[in-house]
Amino acid sequence: MWIADRRRVLHALLASGAAVISGYGTAAAAPPDQTALPLQPQGPADQAMLEEAVSAVLVTRSANGTGIALTFDDGPGPETDDILDILAATRVKAVFCVVGRHVQQYPQLVRRIVDEGHLVGNHSWDHDHVKWKQGTTAVEYERDLLRASDAINDAVPGVEIPFFRAPFGAWGANNIAARIGAGMGMTPLSWSRSLSDWAPLTTEEVIYQRVTAAQPGEVVLLHDADDRGVQERQRTVWASRRAIPAMQRSGRTFAWPKRNPQTVATPPGGVT
Structure with missing residues (x-):
């Protein structure tokens, strides 16, 4: 803990x-x-x-084996329940990289995420645009991540937090934020396919096409909430509801992202 x-x-x-x-x-x-x-x-x-x-580790951006790793950022939020319903219906497990202050607002959604067998990642306390885009000190990175992890553990006491994803994929000078996260036992997690589902001009059909184009071994970045809690994510819900079954029909499978062996033990395998 x-x-x-x-x-x-x-x-x-x-x-x-x-x-x-x-x-x-x-x-x-x-x-x-x-x-x-x-x-x-x-x-x-x-x-x-x-x-x-702390360890100078590589940031992972691939899934285990030939599966595709689905990851959802910036939640929990109003659309998280919809995403969880889709994953339950398709029997797919995902990683939810959650923002600490949103965890405090929606602790019941974090409990549902864990109860239904998904993994939780630390996505910072408040997704601060200035701090993460411009960089800060090792001490400030550590304080931010620890505060977010505390919020997660308040919602689900004792839960493992196997991954850390930096907001905007901004790992700091010399990857110091990644090294701080690794020192906390979390694998720094990036992505290989970003769908820009957060962008207002990205249509639901474009999101669908980008999801279904994912290839085995990729880590796909989606969003079940807005980092500032302003925009809704129904386009992502619409695309996910159609894309995941289409990918399954084509023979593609889903898996957890790869863990860095330098952090902690590998979590249970992700299955469809």
Whole structure:
């Protein structure tokens, strides 16, 4: 379970000499003295140690085997129930990369996601456009991800969070956000096929065509909500309701995204 105490987190990162801190954020990883480390790194030397303490891992953008990985970003939101209904009807499992503040608004949807066998990914606390597009410090990335993970665990206590997807795919200078996420035991997850279903001018038919063009081994990026909670996602619902059965009829299957072995154990296999 994630621990919100940032002193534990920073101490674990700064004190560890391991490439990956598999116990990051857990009680087992906490040092005996949790008060010795100040809440913020005290200058460039501490900042450098923090960045070196976490793993420099590759960001994954492929599915396991020959399956296609469906991922839904920016939720949960009003259309999440519709997407879950479609996945239940077609017996497909997906990854929902959720925004922390939306989790607080719709905790029952996160519980449904987990109860129905889907995986949850950390997609930051609030999808802040300035912070993620322009970049920030290792400490700020860590604070943001930990806050989102805490919200997820408040909704579904003890749930595994196997993936982290950076808003806009912006991993920061030298992939520092990806390394922070990996240090928390989450595989940094990108995509190989973006459908731009969030763009107002992308029609439902275009979304359908782009989904059905996905090839085995790809990670497909869709959206079940708007990062700012303003736009609806009914075009994505319409396209998904038609595309997934069409893909199944053509013989294509679905799977989880690939996990980086440097983070934590591989989750149960995704099946159609």
